[in-house]
Each structure stands twice: as C-alpha cells, then as structure tokens.
Amino acid sequence: MNTTDRIGVAIAGITGYTGIELARILSRHPRVELRFLGGRSRAGEPLEAGAPSLSRLVTGEVEAVDAERIAARADVAFLALPHGAAAEVAVPLLERGTMVIDLSADFRLRDPEIHRAWYGEHKAPALIGTAIYAMPEIARAQIRGARFLASPGCYPTAATLSLAPLVAAGWIDATDLIVDSKSGASGAGRGASVANLLAETGEAIHAYNVTRHRHTPEIEMALGMVGGCEARVTFTPHLVPMSRGILSTAYARPRVPRSAAEVQELYERHYRDEPFVRVLPQDRLPDTAHVRGSNFIDIAVRVDQRAGGRIIALAAIDNLVKGASGQAVQAMNIALGFAETCGLDFAPMFP
C-alpha cells in the first residue's frame, strides 16, 4: 500500500501498557502509519528494549515527547501519558492543529469543580470541557469530525455500557447504583511497585480506594450523558490476579418491576447495531477470557425476582483494548470517517 495514503500517527507514552497496546493495534491498522514513538522514559533507546514483544513489527527509537516534532510528523497524536503530563502536551499540539486523542483522565470530566475535587488543580484549565468524551456507543455523533477526544477510562467503559440501556430507557433509578468491578493488574500501570508484585498479588484479591476511586465521577458523568439525568454510583474496584481484563457487576433498582425477558429484549435492541457489543443470551455470562485481546464488550443482564426485581448488569472487557487503546482507535476511526472496525477486527485470544 502506498503509505502516502495513510494518516501519520504519533504515540506519546509508548513504553507503558496502553502505549504498547496502541502500537500493537496501530502497526496493523491499514489506514495509519506510525511516525512518532514518544516516551518519557527510555528516550534514545530502541523501542524493542522496552517493548520486546514489538521487535521486528515496530522499529525505531523512542523519542522524547515533544509537541513540535509530533506536530511536524503526525496528523493524530495518541497521548498515553499519566494525567497532568497529558494536559501539558495536549495544549501545544492542539495549537498546532494536531488532532489529539487523550487516553489520560485529564479531559474526561467536563465540570471543573468535579475535576478539582477528584484530581486537584488542572494543568490546562482553559481546555476543560473542550474535548469530546469519546465512548462511541454513547457519543458517536459528537465524535465524528472531532479534533480533540478524551478516551474513557477502563472501569467507566464497562460500567457505563453495562447500564446504558437501562438508563437510556429510564427503567432504573440512576441515583441508586452500585458498581462492583474487578480488574487485572495491567490496569495499575507499568510503574515499579511493591503492591503489584506477582509475589504479593498472584494469589490474592482485595478491594482498593473504596468510595473514593477517581473513576466514580466519570461513571456518573457518562451515565448522565446517556440518560440526561443525574447519576450517583457507589463504586468498588478490586484487583484480581490476572494481567488483563475487567469484569463489572452492577446493581440497579428498577422504577417498575421488569421481567428477565423484557430486560433482555431491551439490551438486544439497544445494542443491535453495535459492532463491538455482544449481548449474551440468558444462558451465558461474560468472562474476561472470552474478550481478551479484542475490542469486544460482552454484556449480560439478570433480574433477581426474589429481591424486588433488582437488576444485575455484567460486562467483560479487555481493559487495555476496549478499556483503553482499542476504544481510542475506534474513536479515531469514527472521527476520521474510516470504517469503525478498521484495524480492530481481530478475534479474542482464548485460552
């Protein structure tokens, strides 16, 4: 293929897990060409030193993250940087007209007060609220043609899409929600740490940041976008001894009791045309093993008739794909008018 027909893309943060996953996906994407591999660490080293899996597939040196050089070479910049660091790079890139897809939390929350309450001072306050919250299944129209996208967090993706049909239909009280989520260890990032050593966590499960995880307001915002209403969530994340995957188990109270069949039909209808959402039949439940490595989200819904018709919505994603890098590429495809599944049609890896 004539590479001049391809869009030039940059990855900033290439040696973290989402950066490596972006490179895995984008290096096989037929419409883009990787033109800049930026890293905050390992600048000057060959990429394969920090990402041996990509050896031979993505070659080149890691470069320091520099907006000017990125803008000179790339049409689209993916920012896979820690929050704060992303904002600092986004500003000059946007000034230079580079399209920015930010995978950090910097531009997801649209309300400056809420951002400050959960994340502290913002590095680019003038830009708060200017990015599109790029979850395709709830904001496809706004993503089209957009030049500044805030790619959703991993937990919010699973939680929001598992509950969206109920919220959109107004069937549940969105101010009385519980999301109990379980994530693999790659969600904690690639920083050196004792808490995430295999020896500590390889045979263990624990909850963390109970009642105060930063994805709480993001889930509330996303569900509010879906339902045009206020949402309130008790969110409990857990660390599970596996590398990848999130399972989200959500509990909602119906406004009016619904049968399992009604709820099932609602979900199937709601997601009928979505290329990456698989609504499971009533005899199956989501398993992270069935979506691993893919951009799919598997969703199931149950009604607990014994407990007043409480609804249980479960979803499984690969946190690094649909929960991060895959979803960001999906949003790019939509924004640029490519086929939505372009470069994302790979199958889950089981086992």
Add this chain to the structure above:
Amino acid sequence: MNTTDRIGVAIAGITGYTGIELARILSRHPRVELRFLGGRSRAGEPLEAGAPSLSRLVTGEVEAVDAERIAARADVAFLALPHGAAAEVAVPLLERGTMVIDLSADFRLRDPEIHRAWYGEHKAPALIGTAIYAMPEIARAQIRGARFLASPGCYPTAATLSLAPLVAAGWIDATDLIVDSKSGASGAGRGASVANLLAETGEAIHAYNVTRHRHTPEIEMALGMVGGCEARVTFTPHLVPMSRGILSTAYARPRVPRSAAEVQELYERHYRDEPFVRVLPQDRLPDTAHVRGSNFIDIAVRVDQRAGGRIIALAAIDNLVKGASGQAVQAMNIALGFAETCGLDFAPMFP
C-alpha cells in the same frame, strides 16, 4: 503425649480439598487423633497417593466410608462429602452416638421447604433442623455440648460475619442487601472439569449462578439468626484465578445515616473478644493474601457519604480454613470444651 488422652476423630471424604485440609489441621491438633480416613474414591490406596502433601504426616490407607467402622473407632466424625452423600452417612453415625460435624450443605438450612426449593429432595428429612448451624461467632452458646453440627458454607461465613454487627444492631435494612463475592478455584471442589482447568480460568474472571446460587438462602438464614429478623440478599459469586480465598463485598442501606467512626466503633466492639476476627482500621482493607492458610477473617467497613450513607462491608477468609475445615474444628473445640483456638493458632502464610 499419651494418645489415649486424645479424642478419636474420623474424616469422611479425605481426598477432597476440605478433607485434606481437615487432615492438615487435625494431624497437628493436640487433643485429637486421626483414627479413620474415609474416601468415596481411592479406597484401598495409601492416603499419600491422593494427598501427596500429607506424606509422612498422615499415614494409612483410605477406607471406604462405613458408618459402623467409623463409629467403632472415632468419637467425632467430620463429613467432607458432597451434599446428599453426607446425609446418608450422618444418619447411622448419629444412631450409633458418634458426634457428627457435617461440612456439606445437607443440614444447614433449617426450613424443609427452603431446602427443597434450592437442593431438591432431602436424603434424611427427619433430621432437617436438628443440627446446630455451627458458626461460632453467631452461635457459640448453642454449639457448646452439641453432638450434631452443620458447618457453614464458605460464602455465607464471609458474608454473614461481614454484616453481623450491622444486623445485630438493627442499623441496616436486612431485606435490602447485596453480597458480591469472589472465590478462588478450590471452592469448586476437586472433581474433574473443563470449566475449572487452569487453561480456561487462569487469566479470567466471571460470575456464575447469578441470582440462583444455593448459598443465598443460607446467608439469609444466618443473618436472620443474628438479627432475629427476615433477611433478603442478592448474591453474586465470581470465580477468581487463585487457589484459595474468598473476598466478600457487601452493600447495605442504613436505617439512619451513620458516620464512618460510628460504624468502625460498632464493629470493633462487636468483635472485641473474637479470637479469629480481625477488624481492620480505616486505613486498611482485607486481602485474601493476609489470611491464607489461617482461620482468621479480616473485616473492614466503609460508609459512602456521597451515596446516602450506603455501608460497604468487606471480608476476606481462606475458603478452606475459616470457610470450611478450620471453622469446623473451631466448632468441635467449642462443642467439646477445648480451648477455642486449640490446633488453630497457626499464622497466615504470606506471600
């Protein structure tokens, strides 16, 4: 030590995980002597063939499970058999005057209707309701001197003890509870299976039996015993890629809003004298890695002020110890008047 001073004990179901764990504990217990190793499979083989870990520590041949021979040799019989099979052995043992500690579900539910609804026809209906539900922290007085004990299930142990202070104090609506539990794979037993192969589940998490797991009515019964009230639970179990451990995350609605300090104080007071319950301070959360191999249950409690004061109660146990074999030995100690921690004072194994 003069072994004639020891109580003779039998284990029926010695080659399953709870049977092996009973042998691990009882073989080091200073007041008992293992006199019968019964198995439904592997009868006639040396124990170490099916339980190599016990080689040299517990010697002897696996014998067919036979009530007469058990009664002739043992004062106490631990039944680590599948439900149904346990009932069939319990009857003749009780007739012969042998003390029975049943680790199956056969005699836990005291209401015949509820038993039938969740387990089908009972093999010894006349005995339903005659065993003490032997969770020491909620029924210590009844266990003393008892001759027929039904040892609680693993999930109900973690869930009940995590919520008991709130239910006992009447602080929450016991008919509006959610228990989201995560278990290691040993909870599924030692039967050959595809679903529990390492290759299937080693990098995976999924929920199972949503809204219809058989431990649901047991949790409700146990909490009802604690509070003298009706309880209603939505219970969602999950399989986590580890061998041992249960983490239970429960969500409750307070009748009157409570502060974190109030709730913390309630828990510390409630469990002040319990030898195996560790109430964690507000800056720590339970982790199955910190109780593994021990009879401890670690409990923490949180209040979500943003969500109307919803209370989150978390507990971690080793499903094979406090969730099964350890708790059964604890109950035996109480029933026979031994020190409650006798033979159970081993430390968790970390990492």
Add this chain to the structure above:
Amino acid sequence: MNTTDRIGVAIAGITGYTGIELARILSRHPRVELRFLGGRSRAGEPLEAGAPSLSRLVTGEVEAVDAERIAARADVAFLALPHGAAAEVAVPLLERGTMVIDLSADFRLRDPEIHRAWYGEHKAPALIGTAIYAMPEIARAQIRGARFLASPGCYPTAATLSLAPLVAAGWIDATDLIVDSKSGASGAGRGASVANLLAETGEAIHAYNVTRHRHTPEIEMALGMVGGCEARVTFTPHLVPMSRGILSTAYARPRVPRSAAEVQELYERHYRDEPFVRVLPQDRLPDTAHVRGSNFIDIAVRVDQRAGGRIIALAAIDNLVKGASGQAVQAMNIALGFAETCGLDFAPMFP
C-alpha cells in the same frame, strides 16, 4: 473480497484449544474461507456455545466430523484431533483428494517401529512416512506443493529450532542433548481433568513423563533431519501455571569450544531470512510473554565458559500458535504458494 477467490478450509476438532486457535487465525486469513467446523463433541450446537470467544466472528453449527462432507466443501482440512482419531479421518480425505494438514502426532514419526514403540498400533500404517513433517524452517522446500502435511508438536518446535543452527553446522554432539521444557496448561488440552484444575496447578510446577514423553523421538527425528545425523535427547517437560507458552532450555556440548560471539553470529546468519524467528541479542533472553498470541519464536544462545564451553539454547513460543495452529497455517501458506506470513502477521499481546 470476492469469497470465490478464497480456498475453502475445514477444521476438524473445532472445540479444542488448537481448533479454536485455528478458527481465530483462519477467520482473519485473507486467502481462505472457513467452510466446515467439525467437532467430535458438541455436534449440532452453535459454535459459540463451546467457543464463546468466537461469537460473531465465526458463526455456524458444529458438525460431526465426516470426511465426505469435508471433502465436498473444503480444499484443505486441518485435523485438530487426538492422535488415532486423526489417522482415521485422514485416510478418506486423502482418498478424496483433499489436502490434509494434520496437527496430531499420527503422521509425524516416519519410522513405523519408533511410532509403535511410543504410540502403539497405528490406525493407518500404510500412510506412515507419507506426510511431510511441516516445520517450515527446516523443511520449506518439501512443504511447497505438498498435499499431506504433519504439523510438528509444540515441544519439538521450540527445541528443534533452538538447536538447529548448531546441529546444521555440526558444532555440537547431537547424541548428547538435554532439553528441559516448560509449558503452559493449554498444552494438556481441553479434556476434563483433576490434575490440570486451577486449584491443583495454579501455584505449582512439576515435571511429568520424565524420560518417556512422546515428543522425545520427534525431537530426535527433527534434529536428525536438520543435521543428517542421529540425535539423542534427554527430554524433561514441566507444567507451569500459565495458560499459554513454552520455554525450552537446551544444553549441548560443543565438538570444539566456541565463543559467545561465534555462536551468536551463527544463529543470526542461520535465521537471517526467517520471517518468524527472532534471534535475540546477547543482552536479552526469551520470555513467553513476548511471543504470546503470535507466530514468533524468540531464540537466544549462551556459552558457559566455566563449564567447558557448554552451549545453552533457549527458545520461547506460544504453544498454540507457533507450536500448533499458527505453524500449520504457515505451512499451508507455503504449500499453496501464498505469502508465508499471510494471515499470520499479528503482533504478540503484551502484557
């Protein structure tokens, strides 16, 4: 794409791990079309019941394995069946002119005596020795145009390719080799079993079939093909608590002492043009995490100068890809004249 331009392929044994992996690869392969999904179990069920990961990507019902129907629809049949069963299907397929790529062990060993000694009576003795042993890196020329291919075993692939440069150069004594291999649990297949339960093996490593694993004569045959000499191997396989991956560590005695640089140069030269072999520099070692999900084999070589110049050759593969399904597709590509990497150019999944 016009599907009439595609080759029709069949998979027999679609619900096992190698069958699912074949479907994962072939469903994305631009030159083939999946036309038959055969299974010995689950016939009549939708494929997604036994392979939920493939839902929406590979649709259709599992059919009983029937040579006539396969031959009617497919140009190429992949046999992912247990040994013995494969031979029984291969015979009628070959008679009907269908190209057969057999992933079982039935037609790998070319010597009937050796086959009988390790596997017992053969189901199709007349066909022994008629298939090409289809390891592309050692038999590319013979694979071209062939109609009957025996795809190599997982352990032999890693072991042979790790030692091939030394054997081909005559630098080592091929009758004095040790191969110490470590495999993930998917290598044991998808049959129900106690030994491979997560609870048994999730925190464990053990060797098995020491001195008598059936891949021993296959490694010897493959190395013999490379070197035109007799080979003799002590082979020790181990089960490691992970789903996928083989690490092979081989020990060889040099005929003449060699420096690390000499050996490194030999390997780089030997594999210079191989699309799927990555010879690592002296500062890196193979890790199964870096090849997972891909058709790559990563190889490193070391010289132990303290121990008489003993050479240590290490290789990492994904046992289900380069060790099974990926290598089979690679061989098909060669046999049919497709680009060798066609449909196999996906990147490893890390982490």
Add this chain to the structure above:
Amino acid sequence: MNTTDRIGVAIAGITGYTGIELARILSRHPRVELRFLGGRSRAGEPLEAGAPSLSRLVTGEVEAVDAERIAARADVAFLALPHGAAAEVAVPLLERGTMVIDLSADFRLRDPEIHRAWYGEHKAPALIGTAIYAMPEIARAQIRGARFLASPGCYPTAATLSLAPLVAAGWIDATDLIVDSKSGASGAGRGASVANLLAETGEAIHAYNVTRHRHTPEIEMALGMVGGCEARVTFTPHLVPMSRGILSTAYARPRVPRSAAEVQELYERHYRDEPFVRVLPQDRLPDTAHVRGSNFIDIAVRVDQRAGGRIIALAAIDNLVKGASGQAVQAMNIALGFAETCGLDFAPMFP
C-alpha cells in the same frame, strides 16, 4: 508456658519475605520468644502495617536494626537482610557474643577469591570462612553448638540435596552437572520492580542470569563439601508465575551405568533418617504444591536408559521455608540442641 525458659530471638529485616516467614515460624516455636523486630524500612511503624498477615500474632513496632539493642535483648539474631547489609550487622553482633544466623549470601562462600569474583568486595573480609554453612543434611555435626551460621540459598538447597546421594557415593562426575531451576516470584524479594509486576510475569516464564547467577559457586561449594571433590555446574534459573516454590531439575552423567532401582535405593538409604527429606517412589514426581508452606524437600530420581544412563534428579521445596527461613530455624534447633523439628512440624498447605 514460662517465657523465661525461652531463648530470646531477634529478626533483622522483618518486612521482607524471609523476615515475615521467620516471624511466622518463630512466633509459633515453643522454645523461642521474639524480642526484636528490626527493619531497614518502616522503622517506627507497627509491624502489621508492613506485614498485615501477622496482625495479632506478632505485635510490636519495627525498630531500626541496631546491633547493641539486638545484643541486649536477644540470644540469637536472624539476619534477613540484603547481602552487604548483613555483614555490617554480623560483625558487632558476634563481638557482643550474640549467636548469628545469617540468611544472606555474605558468609556462605568460604573462598575469598570466589566471593569477590561473584559478589565484589566483602564488607567484613576477616569473617569470611568463619561461619558454618548450615545445610543440616550435609553439615549437621558442624552446626551443633555453632554460634555463627550461614544459612544456604534457596536454589543451592534444592540442587545440592537433589544430587547429594550421587555425589557422596561417587556415582557421578561432579564436574559435569546441569541444574535447571524454576522459582516462584517471592525469590526475587520484596523490592519495588517493574520486571516482577504481576502484569509482566503473571502469564510468562523466562530464564535469567544464564551462566552467571551467583548461586552457581554456592552449589559447587556445597556439592564439594558432600563429595570431597571439585564440582562444576551449569546453572540456569527461571522465573515461574507463582508466589512460592522452587523446582530443581538436575542432570548428571554416571561414572558407571546404574539401574533405576539402584539409584532409588541409594536415595532412600541416604535420606532414611532425615526428618524433612521425602524421597518419592518411582511412580511419583516432586511438585511444589506438595511442599508449600512446609520445611519438606521432596526428591525423585530417574535414569534415562536411552541416553547413556543419564541421571535426572528432581527436587521441590518452598523457597521461603526449606529454602530460607525454615532451614535457618532447623539449623538453630540443631545448634542449640532442640529437637530438630521443633516448631517446624507444620504440614504443607495443599491446594
């Protein structure tokens, strides 16, 4: 029990894995009392902050490691410190007459030249060679009454004991040995690291430090002690995705061919009276799952008749118990004249 009858012990390095394991064992040991919990980090914090598993079992504050205070309170000091740091503490402790059991590598190698070649400059060169290498099964007599013990490394323990009967009998060429070892992640210690994150290594195996791991000369020294001969080993360690356990697979060349029965009989005879060595029958192989948490070493031996009678010796240990803290306590028991199994008679934890 009257605690004045107990020996006072100190642990220096209480918050690392071997330190926590020492506390787990010593807190239940009937002849000792923990009187000093020293840590290089976390001094001033309650122990349970860094070691939550020990909460309620071992209470007290972590203190800075100070020889004077240790000597004032303890009769025996266990040093679970990094190499170098251990030497610096050992000197003043020995001067004050405190018995020292050093779990670091500082005093294992008796030859100053070899120590320097593998570890660099020694912090207390005058003491090199003055400690007893405290592997009870090969040096029990020297340990008795000793005041300065160097506790062996984890890999050397498994490798040495797996080969000792052959070396002692002179049946193999000790200068032509291969040891291929596989360790769980706790062997890498509790320092923050990227390489040992669960996400990196949870589904992976790799070799490391090939031909240059520091345990190489220690294995050679220990085998030399056994056989009164020179030993030479090619040693290849691997990291396996589990928390605990080492499996060692060793390959040796017999001087004279031996039958499996002869070798089996040699091992059984050699280890007949050893309380912690279990020689497995020919139909079983060691598995780390069967020794986990215990001080046992399980050993099996095989003869590969096809390969010139090559002997394969396999051993499994818990790296933190028999490979570190348990063995150190075993040595203390011997040195002080306690029963050798005192405080160490706990059973392995399976599963």
